[in-house]
Amino acid sequence: MNIIGHRRLWYAISLLLIVPGIVSLWFWGLRLGIDFSSGQLLTVRGEATQAVVDEAAIGFGFTDIVVVPASGDQTQIRYRDPSEQKDHEANHQRFRSALEQRGLVELSFDSVGPTVSTSIAQNAILSLVLASVAIVLYIAYAFRNTPPPISSWSFGFMAVAALLHDSLLLLGIFSLLGHFWAVEIDALFVTAVLTVIGFSVHDTIVVFDRIRENLRRRKGSFEQIVNDSILETLARSLNTSFTVMLTLLALLLFGGHSIRMFVLALLIGIAAGTYSSIFNASPLLVTWYNYQQRRMARQSAVRRKHA
Amino acid sequence: MSLRVKLAIIALLAAMSAVLAYPREDQLFAAIGLKDTVMKVRQGLDLQGGAQLVFQADLNGVEAAQRSSAIQSLIAVINKRANFGGTSEIVVQQQGSDKVSVSLPGVKDVDEAISRIGKTANLTFVEINAADGTQTPTGIDGKDIDSATADYDPQKLQPVVRLKLKSGDATKRFGEMTTKLSQTGNLLLAVLDDQPTFGPARTEAINDGIAILSGNMDIAEARKIAEEITAGALPVPVTLVEQRSVGPTLGQESVSRSLVAGLIGLITVALFMIAYYRLAGVLAVLALTFYTTLTLAIYKLSGFVPGYTIVLTLAGIAGFILSIGMAVDANILTFERLKEELRAGKSFRMATETAFDRSWTSIRDSNVSTLITCVILFVTSGSTPIIRGFAVTLGLGVLISMFTAIVVTRSLMRVVIRAPWARNPKFYGLKIAQPTKAEEAQV
Numbered sequence: 036m037n038i039i040g041h042r043r044l045w046y047a048i049s050l051l052l053i054v055p056g057i058v059s060l061w062f063w064g065l066r067l068g069i070d071f072s073s074g075q076l077l078t079v080r081g082e083a084t085q086a087v088v089d090e091a092a093i094g095f096g097f098t099d100i101v102v103v104p105a106s107g108d109q110t111q112i113r114y115r116d117p118s119e120q121k122d123h124e125a126n127h128q129r130f131r132s133a134l135e136q137r138g139l140v141e142l143s144f145d146s147v148g149p150t151v152s153t154s155i156a157q158n159a160i161l162s163l164v165l166a167s168v169a170i171v172l173y174i175a176y177a178f179r180n181t182p183p184p185i186s187s188w189s190f191g192f193m194a195v196a197a198l199l200h201d202s203l204l205l206l207g208i209f210s211l212l213g214h215f216w217a218v219e220i221d222a223l224f225v226t227a228v229l230t231v232i233g234f235s236v237h238d239t240i241v242v243f244d245r246i247r248e249n250l251r252r253r254k255g256s257f258e259q260i261v262n263d264s265i266l267e268t269l270a271r272s273l274n275t276s277f278t279v280m281l282t283l284l285a286l287l288l289f290g291g292h293s294i295r296m297f298v299l300a301l302l303i304g305i306a307a308g309t310y311s312s313i314f315n316a317s318p319l320l321v322t323w324y325n326y327q328q329r330r331m332a333r334q335s336a337v338r339r340k341h342a
Numbered sequence: 343m344s345l346r347v348k349l350a351i352i353a354l355l356a357a358m359s360a361v362l363a364y365p366r367e368d369q370l371f372a373a374i375g376l377k378d379t380v381m382k383v384r385q386g387l388d389l390q391g392g393a394q395l396v397f398q399a400d401l402n403g404v405e406a407a408q409r410s411s412a413i414q415s416l417i418a419v420i421n422k423r424a425n426f427g428g429t430s431e432i433v434v435q436q437q438g439s440d441k442v443s444v445s446l447p448g449v450k451d452v453d454e455a456i457s458r459i460g461k462t463a464n465l466t467f468v469e470i471n472a473a474d475g476t477q478t479p480t481g482i483d484g485k486d487i488d489s490a491t492a493d494y495d496p497q498k499l500q501p502v503v504r505l506k507l508k509s510g511d512a513t514k515r516f517g518e519m520t521t522k523l524s525q526t527g528n529l530l531l532a533v534l535d536d537q538p539t540f541g542p543a544r545t546e547a548i549n550d551g552i553a554i555l556s557g558n559m560d561i562a563e564a565r566k567i568a569e570e571i572t573a574g575a576l577p578v579p580v581t582l583v584e585q586r587s588v589g590p591t592l593g594q595e596s597v598s599r600s601l602v603a604g605l606i607g608l609i610t611v612a613l614f615m616i617a618y619y620r621l622a623g624v625l626a627v628l629a630l631t632f633y634t635t636l637t638l639a640i641y642k643l644s645g646f647v648p649g650y651t652i653v654l655t656l657a658g659i660a661g662f663i664l665s666i667g668m669a670v671d672a673n674i675l676t677f678e679r680l681k682e683e684l685r686a687g688k689s690f691r692m693a694t695e696t697a698f699d700r701s702w703t704s705i706r707d708s709n710v711s712t713l714i715t716c717v718i719l720f721v722t723s724g725s726t727p728i729i730r731g732f733a734v735t736l737g738l739g740v741l742i743s744m745f746t747a748i749v750v751t752r753s754l755m756r757v758v759i760r761a762p763w764a765r766n767p768k769f770y771g772l773k774i775a776q777p778t779k780a781e782e783a784q785v
Contacts, residue, residue: 078592120581120582120583121581121582123582124453124456124582124585128453141589142588142589142591142592143388143586143587143588143589143592144585144586144587145585145586145587146582146584146585146586147583147584148398148581148582148583148584150398150583151396151441151583151584154438158722158723159722161722162718162719162721162722165718165722166714166715166718169714169718170711170714170715173710173711173714174711177707177710222728222729223657223728223729223732225729226657226719226729226732226733229715229718229719230664230712230715230732230736232715233711233712233714233715233716234668234712236708236711237668237671237708237709237711237712238708240704240707240708240711241675241704241708244703244704244707244708245704248700267682268678270678271671271674271675271678274614274618274674274678275667275668275670275671275674275675277614278611278614278615278667278670278671278674279664279667279668279671280667281607281610281611281614281667282607282608282610282611282663282664282666282667283607283663283664283667284607285603285604285606285607285610285663286600286603286607286660286663286664288603289599289602289603289606290599290600290602290603290659290660290663291595291596291599291600291603291656291659292595292596292599293388293592293596293656294656294657294660297657297660298660301660301664
């Protein structure tokens with residue numbers, strides 16, 4: 036099987052999957068939940084319609100009331116209470132009894148103030164930046180003894196390219212989900228993105244590790260060695276992703292309702308991670324290597340001309 | 343370490359963790375004479391139900407140098423107030439520079455808890471001139487009170503609040519103040535949070551530091567007021583800025599659903615491993631079972647280490663279940679390697695050793711990247727315990743699984759391949775002929 040030979044096809048597939056999400060991110064962004072934008076979120080048992088909830092909320096002065104059916108027989112009601120923070124709890128209690136009169140029993144209630152949501156958002160960005168930097172440094176260190184013709188930094192950057200691919204795909208899909216199905220992202224979503232980053236690199240490193248080993252022990256073109264290495268680790272990549280996805284599918288289908296979107300995010304990210312570690316990260320190493328070779332050839336040709 | 347010693351240690355660990363992880367281990371312990379050993383995995387608020395409240399302190403009126411001590415005394419007061427319900431698992435801690443988070447597991451009435459914790463509870467005594475009704479502060483307030491209890495007035499059979507003043511200066515000043523009042527005939531009024539609560543009433547000279555406050559209240563109210571006064575006033579005003587409450591039904595539902603999901607995940611992964619890697623798969627499943635029990639045992643044992651107790655949240659369970667999928671990764675890496683080495687014609691013993699040796703760097707390097715993200719998540723999780731829970735269980739899972747997948751599976755493999763029947767490539771999911779006689783002899 037020639038994976039490297041078809042690398043342009045794999046890149047094209049990746050672009051096809053990522054571009055709609057990027058467009059959506061550009062125009063519509065992500066739908067931020069109360070963790071990031073502050074506000075109130077109530078989960079009730081029972082199927083609530085917007086009209087019923089709006090009616091229950093008459094007189095409270097709430098804004099941005101959004102009713103979204105959650106999984107199971109639960110409904111999520113999001114609102115924003117513009118009154119002073121000290122009155123929020125009293126308003127919530129009266130709103131809760133108004134809902135109860137309409138057969139909607141409160142299961143959980145979250146309220147996040149603006150100072151808290153700002154710090155959650157800051158922490159989220161900080162953790163994403165820290166994780167990316169730490170991983171590049173780590174890979175460059177772990178692959179410091181890479182034999183020629185490729186530098187350890189190339190491994191690091193290609194692994195980061197793969198993880199950017201995975202996180203962009205994940206963010207893009209959730210942007211689309213947010214626009215069309217009102218799916219909001221919360222603090223747990225950031226956790227999912229970070230976990231996907233970790234897994235993406237985890238998966239990529241196994242292939243890279245084999246490339247490094249084969250570079251030491253085998254003769255042949257760089258392209259050939261990379262292709263062999265991908266094939267030799269293919270069964271492992273697919274099997275590991277398969278077992279991880281089995282556990283995630285079990286969680287998605289049978290697990291708790293409130294983490295369903297979190298599990299979905301992990302599932303998408305891990306599928307993307309498996310694809311990118313096979314079809315993006317290592318082929319990109321070859322593309323990068325070929326580019327350097329051509330540049331060096333051009334430079335030496337120029338030098339010969341001048342000589 | 344010889345293989346036999348290793349196996350003995352593994353067997354011992356497995357037996358111990360199985361006993362600890364067993365859901366009703368208290369019955370087991372009771373059977374051997376140990377009583378009252380309540381051991382269970384600590385559940386987070388989203389599983390057992392309860393509320394997490396975050397209060398922001400208004401430090402505007404406090405000098406920069408005094409701020410951290412103001413927060414410390416705030417935490418002390420909130421701790422006293424929150425713990426009056428008697429629940430022992432209440433946790434009050436500082437969050438960021440100016441916030442205090444309060445975890446109230448199993449709290450039934452969140453609203454009551456919020457108003458109790460957020461109350462300033464400022465007690466002051468005011469003198470009221472009997473002739474013209476003018477009010478003057480007496481300079482005695484909540485800081486001078488040692489404790490307060492609810493009591494019955496033996497004569498009138500009416501609920502009262504009995505105050506005990508701090509001995510020394512406070513008792514002396516209170517004595518002087520009441521003596522003066524009893525002579526002038528002026529009235530004394532006790533004001534709690536700007537509300538006239540007791541009095542105004544005439545008073546006699548009180549020199550023993552015990553004051554009885556009577557007013558129009560029932561015994562429950564008297565108790566509440568006594569608790570508030572004893573806990574003391576909040577040193578700075580606070581606002582509730584974050585609240586996350588989960589009812590007990592939702593929590594219970596999450597627990598049972600997660601258990602089902604975890605079991606299904608574990609069983610399907612086990613079936614897949616056995617179907618694909620046959621005998622090696624069976625060993626991997628043994629290691630995985632060991633991994634699961636060991637992890638549960640560690641969760642339970644962590645309850646004995648204050649400050650490091652692992653609190654299982656819904657996301658934490660997801661992290662644990664995810665780690666089951668990842669735990670077999672090390673096995674898969676090794677078994678794929680084993681197949682390759684066998685295909686290359688190596689003897690079973692050589693192939694096993696090479697497979698474990700060669701796959702180690704991949705296992706180590708790849709798991710470190712997951713650990714890095716777990717550490718970063720843990721450090722930046724700050725206000726969100728649900729994220730912290732996920733980072734802890736996933737990170738711990740990665741570490742424990744490295745041990746079980748490598749040490750345990752390797753030892754088991756070494757034992758198994760001693761048996762001639764086990765040296766059949768078919769048993770490892772390999773589709774090649776049986777090794778030749780010459781190869782057999784090499785082993």
